[in-house]
Amino acid sequence: MPGHAFRFLIAIVAFAVLARLPVGLDAAFQFDAALALIWGFGILSLVLLTGYAGQVSLCQATFAGVGAYGAGMVVASLHGGYLLGIVVGVLFATVLGVLVGLPALRLHGITLAIVTLGIALVFDKYVFQDHLFDWFTGGTGGWQVTTASILGIPVDSSKHLLAAYDVLLALFCACAVLMVNLHQSGAGRRLRAIRDSEVAASTMGVNLTRYKLLAFALSAGMAGLGGSFYPLVTGSVSPQPFWVFTSLQLAAIGVLMGIRYVPAAALGGLFMAVVPDVLTRYGHGTFMGRAYDISYDWFQLGVGVLLVLQLILLPDGVWGDLRARTAPLSALFRARRLKEVKPA
């Protein structure tokens, strides 16, 4: 397992490479890149919650949505700085995460999935789309975040898309490193212990209440962090991106890519943002004299088919099985490291 310094180095290199990637592409692809990171945060939050701690959640998009609306409200309604908006968005999402975590203290597996799905539905229908919460959601039109400022510097989503992308990317890389650190550390082990056997975890000194709530809080906060950038990237907030189906899609693509692995979050985010856009933009035309039209619906279908194929062919997810298959290669790499660890 690479050490802390090595992980940090990888993150920096990844940041440097990925930051260059959308430069020069057209605005739509730059937008996709930023969106990929927002959904990447959503899947990363699932890696922590489901992959590490074994808690099922089908309301991660709701957490992201609360983050987005929190930020939108602060910026558009209260005219605060965007930084404050992010803080408020993350805070809102974290608080909601703890609330959702409370039933999880008693529930497991499918029942927990249903409860979180219910929460996603309730937020979709009765919070994001309800007049009662206009103060929070900005009504049916949502918040228009055309003029925002970070630390006094004015930013505009149309002009500063790449800058927003870079900030998001830096945050994502940082979170990814923290997540990998966590996995190898005591706290991460305790979370994984809860996943494998709660009974054993509690009798070995793991405070279940504390660690389950912590997992939900951190996870929701992380999803909210991604979501709070949404108004900055798109210039507005609306209920549609954070509806129930997005939550399901986050879970499905998370599992598809390998819910236990941090890099799977980046892959998943990219997949979720870019593929539908490519399909809608290039999915129609004529081929050999016949007109064809591949719409967004095909994406949903594709995800379903891929998920079935993955469960058969790559049970540990795309990244997980990729890793396992290249293990002989990386073993060569690690052979020396292992030797020095062995006790005399």
Add this chain to the structure above:
Amino acid sequence: MTMLRVRDVGVKFGGLTALHSVSLDLNRGEILGLIGPNGAGKTTLFNCISGLVQPTSGSIFFEGRSLRFVPPHERARRGIARTFQNLQLWESMTVLENLELPMDAVGKRNTFSDALGLPMSHYAERSARERARAILHVLDLDGFGSRLAGDLPAGIQRRVELGRALAMRPKLVLLDEPAAGLDASETEKLAGLLRKVRDRFHVSMLLVDHDMSLVMKVCDYIYVLDFGQVLARGRAAEVRADRKVIAAYLGEATPELAESTEEEPSVTNSSPESLPAPRTEPGEVLLEVTGLAAGYGHLEVIRDVNLTVRAGEVVACIGANGAGKTTTLRAISGVIHARSGRVTFGGRNITGASPERIARVGLAHIPEGRGLFPNMSVEDTLRLASDTTGHRVPLTAAYDTFPRLRQRRHQAVGTLSGGEQQMVAMARAVLAKPRLLMIDEMSQGLAPTIVRQLFRMIDVFRGQGIAVLLVEQFVESALQVADRAYIFEHGTIAHEAPAEELRRDRAVISGAYLGTAAPVESTAIEVAANGSGNGHKKHPELMEILSMRVPPEVKRALEERAEKEGRPVGALALELLEEVKR
């Protein structure tokens, strides 16, 4: 000094009283044994002490402080660690990680310092790893540190669980059946290990196990539970001599088991001696297996197995652990695919047919572990038999055969005792009116009294014209009930003989277990066995060996030594046993 004080603890699950009123004292540095028949409440008491179950009445004190309302993790921090009967390792973590986790329950680190990789986390991490390695070394698990816990065999997993319990620097370790699934030599090793652990780590232990030899050897003091109450307590010798204990736990004990053959014929009217040799006219061939081979993955477990079962016959399959008995049954009933060979049942070729089709033609299979659904009631479980027969079957027949189940008809199967669960499994199988019933390890984990009742049921089945193919650990009992027996060795059948012959001539079996079943050796053993009277009565240790707890390495070593000294294996084994006794 009293470390753990349990006072009048009672536990009720709904209407079921698991513990009546149990009091118990454990002193510092002591290994306390807790024994009792299945369903006596041992694991429930464990769960009360470790906090997984809240007692309905009574109180528990640890080091003078009450444990009332103290959550499990807090109890762990106060120094109570435990292992689990059904292994609860964190399977997707490595062995080292399993051990490191309980260590940092105390310490100045938290999620944020861990995620940031701050120095204190690093330091704690390093020292945890060192300590984990030290513990693995003591437990003789040196090579397993980086293996995934879930990939290890059960025996090793048990030791890792012990290691994990020790990792959190406990003052008291609760061991729930640490010897389950271990063979005689491994159990022997475990006994030594437990004492070593007590001395090295300065822990007290509370030990639950079915293996009396382990409990008697290791424990300083023993409590006997029965029906949720303390039946007796004392030192090993006292408990062993206690009549109540013998009656409750050991059943009417071994002597009577042997005597029953001579004295009980009129009662059951089915004891071996009461009926002349072939108890039933050998009917037509019901099951015929020829050249059967099967296995798992790239491992071939059985090869060239040939056996027949005639209608109305009881046939036992005996042999050491891993000899291929269970695999044979599974290949016959279609649970796993036969790689080659042929299985015919009632004249029909059923090789490669699906398990449910095989069940429909009248071949019932009760798998190891009974294959029951814990949340289903007894009645619902029995009704499932209707699915196999295709029409509604009346349950009265089953309740008449097993009156105990009638009382418990609305209870969930999972809450029944092991013996009752086995009854449910047997009743369910018989309701479908099978022509052949295959039972795998019927008596596993059950107290001898229950086992005897179950064996009597097999006789009843025979009376109903159901043929039975048994895989059994209790060789003696199996041979008493069976007409014929197949002795499995290394994945194939080494020997076949009428049960009566095997009963009389124990040499054949011991030969099969201790070496090859050669006649020269068998006479030698017979002489040795006869010299000391009934081998079964006088040599419980030998019976232990005979009832298959010899691992292949020991067997091989015995064979090698016997060859070197030019003596029969059986005789050598007996001699060694005598030596050990002295």
